[in-house]
Amino acid sequence: MTAVEEVPLSPAGNPIGFGNMKRVEDQRFVRGHGNYVDDVSLPGMVHGAILRSPFAHARINGIDTSRAEQLPGVLAVITGKVLEGIPRPDLLGDNFAWMPTLSYDTQAVLATDKVRFQGQEVAFVIATDRYIAKDALELIDVDYEPLEPVMDAKRAMEPGAPIIRDDKGQQDNSITDVHGHKDWESGNAIGTAEAIAAAQADPDCVVVTQEVMYPRVHPAPMETCGSVAFLDKVTGQLTLYTTSQAPHAHRTVYAMVAGLPEHKIRVISPDIGGGFGNKVGIYPGYVLSIVGSIVTGKPVKWMEDRNENLTSTSFARDYHMTGTIAATKEGKILAVDVDVLADHGAFNGVAQPTNYPAGFFHIFSGSYDYPNAHCKVTPVYTNKAPGGVAYACSFRITEAVYLIERLVDCLAAELGMDPAELRLKNLLRPEQFPYTSPTGWVYDSGQYENTMRLALEMADYDQLRREQAEKRARGEYMGIGLSFFTEGVGAGPRKDMDILGLGMADGIELRVHPTGKAVLRLSVQSQGQAHETTYAQIVAHELGIPPEDIEVVHGDTDQTPFGLGTYGSRSTPVSGAAAAVVSRKVKDKARQIAAAALECSPDDLEWQLGQWHVKGDPERAKTIQEIALLSHGSLELPDGVEGHLEATTVYNPPNLTYPYGCYVCVVDVDPGTGQVKVRRFIAVDDCGTRINPMVVEGQVHGGIADGIGMALMELIAFDEDGNCLGGSFMDYLLPTSMECPDYELGETVTPSPHHPIGAKGVGESATVGSPPAVVNAVIDAISPFGVRHADMPLTPANVWRAIQGRPVRVDMAVE
Amino acid sequence: MQVSMNINGEPITADIEARKLLVHFIREDAGLRGTHWGCDTSNCGTCTVWVDGEAVKSCTVLAAQADGHEVRTVEGLEGADGLDPVQQGFIECHGLQCGFCTPGMLMTARWFLDRNPSPTKDEIREAISGQICRCTGYKNIVDAIHWAAEHPRTNEVTA
DSSP states (O other): OOOOOOOOBOTTSOBSSSSOOOOSTHHHHTTTOOOBGGGOOOTTOEEEEEEEOSOSSEEEEEEEOHHHHHSTTEEEEEEHHHHHTSEEEETTEEETTEEEOTTSOEEESSOSSEEOSTTOEEEEEEESSHHHHHHHHTTOEEEEEEOOOOOOHHHHTSTTOOOSOGGGTOSSSBOOOSTTOOOOEEEOHHHHHHHHHHHHHOTTEEEEEEEEEEOOBOOOOSSOOEEEEEEETTTTEEEEEEOOSOHHHHHHHHHHHHOOOGGGEEEEOOBOSOOTTTTSSOOHHHHHHHHHHHHHSSOEEEEOOHHHHHHHSOEEOOEEEEEEEEEETTSOEEEEEEEEEEEOOSSOOOOSOTTOTTTTGGGTTTTBOOSEEEEEEEEEOOSSOSEESOSSOTTTHHHHHHHHHHHHHHHHHHHTOOHHHHHHHHBOOGGGOSEEOTTSOEEOOOOHHHHHHHHHHHHTHHHHHHHHHHHHHTTOEEEEEEEEEEOOBSOOOTTTOEETTEESOEEEEEEEOTTSOEEEEESSOOSSSOHHHHHHHHHHHHHOOOGGGEEEEOSBTTTSOOOOOSOTTOIIIIIIHHHHHHHHHHHHHHHHHHHHHHTSOGGGEEEETTEEEETTEEEEEEEHHHHHHHHTSSOOOOTTOOSSEEEEEEEOOSSOBOOEEEEEEEEEEETTTTEEEEEEEEEEEEOBSOSOHHHHHHHHHHHHHHHHHHHHTOOOOBOTTOOBSOOSTTTSOOOOTTTOOOOEEEEOOOOOTTSTTOBOOOTTHHHHHHHHHHHHHHHHHHGGGTOOOOOSOOOHHHHHHHHTTOOOOTTBSOO | OEEEEEETTEEEEEEOOTTOBHHHIIIIISOOTTSOOOOSSSSSOTTEEEETTEEEEGGGSBGGGGTTSEEEOGGGTOBTTBSOHHHHHHHHTTOOSSOSSHHHHHHHHHHHHHHOSSOOHHHHHHHTTTOOOSSSOSHHHHHHHHHHHTSOOSSOOOO
């Protein structure tokens, strides 16, 4: 289903440009020759393990490490008290027991005063063997005084609720000090309130309010987080192998946090076994591996086990949303107002641009044309793990899209209107682009109706509705769910977007060697996205060098220029643009060199893929490979043209890119058991230009599986004592091959007008767009029982309860 | 205790603690890092290897239990004639992204195809239902194994 422009093939059979190309990376992975962090083994390396809190909220009255220290093989036991004794010369804190988060909050590296979530880091053991390190954890005696845990964001806001962040002198559990952002609000409050009030008073209008929870989930990459740190005391060089989606940003933060000179820090992210946002933040374990190497003088490896990954590292969502949508009875949307209670856990550890404390949630007005929108987000601390922006969420656009797509379906139900018809009535029209949304986003391009009509046609939507009617008549419950999403990705313009003050632009470097082979050095970090393949294709597209002749280097701060890394679907929009721009710089230089060699003016030359030739005389030409050799040779070069064929650039995106799509999900529900079977899933994505359609489609497949998982299975819940109920893959259920259908994909291509190759990015599109399609399908199936909404995950039990009219809070193990 | 086994036809003997897991023995004592560890609870399947020709999850087998047995890992799939068709199929059909689950998927896939050379796609889905992949959404993995079924291998690998 992919239209690919014909491009010439290289000697190896690869497209010299865009098109399906088998991945360079696969050769090592299928042989078991990947190199992940846990595969790193350095001479003399020892192992660290973390003692974690069994309580969600407790005072620490004392820690006795003496028995652990006496265990043969144990080299050191580090506690918060030890870290408090190490002064830290920076503005972000005064000792190593606390570290800054990416959101200008503080987080305990090792707990000193209290533990604030179950799984929090309490002590770090370093031993000769990972088994001994774990044994030693059992020998550490911690005197805990349990405190009342606050596991519910609503409870956290009640007067008299226990104060979680007493370390900061907080008088309540609200988060108010994020870089001066006291107000997490966006849009036109007054206009939206007036529009909703007017609709309420107007008999020709309807107003629907719905509470919608996006419960806490976890990215759960197959590879857990970990690091191997070695501080060479002779050279002062710190080498850190780590599971990082953003090695450069991490290096700078380590320099700021540890007071280590940045030029003496080398961060290497080798092969990464999936990230999904789980590997953006800096975790206490990474810092402890560094501290452990300082203390022992040896390389220290720390790898999480699965329970640690699920209970302590970056969770996602936990947004309690209430949306109000007003519309005319003909189905024209007038206004949407949203109130959110945002559960950030014990430390505000979200990883998102500074000026966007609620991420990009305020893009919630969605893909529809209406003038009034407003949201207010109230962030609170609870006794849960920190994090919040992860799991392919596009900086919380996942929550925004889920909310608006559920609200639109609720509105359709209220109006008795088909949800496809309602969406088609309100979609933005092509002539409205660039479109400024009611909350200030400037959508770059879109032909939404085309995309939606293609999805409906692929699904044979009208036939599905007929089938549904027939089945309902005989007591069978199938559901058809739609979603239409718009994302804003590719953060971002540096005047607006930074993380801890680091502007979100990305550097890149391209060198063409004398023989015409090339090396491209990236700041971004693949976790499976095939950068080694697709970035070579971008250079091939621009310069005509076969992709197999281009080596893509990434994941090592000593080998690559600075940039902010891969998350928020930002690689193609930012670094992919950089790859095109740097190639064009090389092409311009090649033109000057070709002109000198051909003894003509550069203006007399024209470009044909892979060569400059004299206009009207293709025989008088120099290929890019010939030019590369000339650039390194003895050819007299014009004034101002240096030898060699290379360039660097830093790409500062002028705007975000706005990929979008329309998804249709078909489910069958057994009302007796509540069991949901996803029968079909149709996805039409418009991500602009597709560099490698095979890779794009693979990412869409993965995102749909994520959405099926979140909609039906995945949940990090807690009991009232603060115990995490999703701490293993026995409890945190991920979709398998049995829950996922054979996806049906389509595409439309509306290039981004401001991106050099028109690409928009697609990494998170399906994770953002698929959950509402699945949920809308399930609700559609069981709507004959009077159900208008039920919260994810729609497990058999939760679907059954919804059918019975007895829904429960799914995120708490209390009825 | 001392354990000895053949891994991919190579004998290895080591003194280990009785509690050592087979996955750690393969990775640390035999130095074969292609077998990955993912969950501790036998759910994810990235640690899948063969013991005496049967696919097992090596995070839930003691190295001592493999004493005297034949173990085969992902590094043993490629033969003198090149990649096993399941390896080639994963390349052809884009059956992997981050690559972390791939070794276990490949070992299960080869084990399965040896017993069911002409499976339906539903049978393939069931065969890999004990393996978790977070990147691909499984469709291309199913296609990759189906591709391999249509391309019988020329390398005969036993155990």
